[in-house]
Amino acid sequence: QDSSRGDQSLKFMRDFPIRVKVMLPPVILALGLLLMIFFTIYGLNEFATTIEIISSDILARITLINRMVILSEQVQSDVFQISVLKSMNLSDEAIAPLQSRLEIRLSDLNVSYGQFVNKWNLDETENDFLTRIQSPLEQFSSQAAQAATVVMDDPAMGVVLVRSSTVPFTELQVLFSDFRYYE
Numbered sequence: 001q002d003s004s005r006g007d008q009s010l011k012f013m014r015d016f017p018i019r020v021k022v023m024l025p026p027v028i029l030a031l032g033l034l035l036m037i038f039f040t041i042y043g044l045n046e047f048a049t050t051i052e053i054i055s056s057d058i059l060a061r062i063t064l065i066n067r068m069v070i071l072s073e074q075v076q077s078d079v080f081q082i083s084v085l086k087s088m089n090l091s092d093e094a095i096a097p098l099q100s101r102l103e104i105r106l107s108d109l110n111v112s113y114g115q116f117v118n119k120w121n122l123d124e125t126e127n128d129f130l131t132r133i134q135s136p137l138e139q140f141s142s143q144a145a146q147a148a149t150v151v152m153d154d155p156a157m158g159v160v161l162v163r164s165s166t167v168p169f170t171e172l173q174v175l176f177s178d179f180r181y182y183e
Helices: 002-009 018-087 092-119 124-153 155-164 166-182
Strands: none
Touching: 018 092, 018 124, 018 155, 018 166, 092 124, 124 155, 124 166, 155 166
């Protein structure tokens, strides 16, 4: 009874010519290969899309870190310039544009930090970096602003504050460098 079922299931194959029967395995193999190629291309396409999203995200993060580095360097430069110009007895009106530029850059530095914190979902290491960056950034910002203000009132005393702002600046630069390397 089992052999009659096998004969009945292959009975439809008896009516096909031998040429068709011989071609069935290569056709099935070719269809299988085509399906594998299709799914491989689809998978690679999805992988490329994912990599593109990840790389653009990382590029945006590195760009923001670079912006913070540049802003901190510009702030430090502005503080030194204000100190030098004030020690040369330039008028307050001549130094005022530098002071307003310093305030804008300090604000931009804090905004950039805030963007980094709020824009992306960060992993534990990135959050750790941002936590470690926060204190030196606040110290640097407050000391730079305070140094610029004191320099305007008393250039001799302001030089001491200008020099003291280099400590958090150096620490900040090291942390930015490590963070950029991690990204």
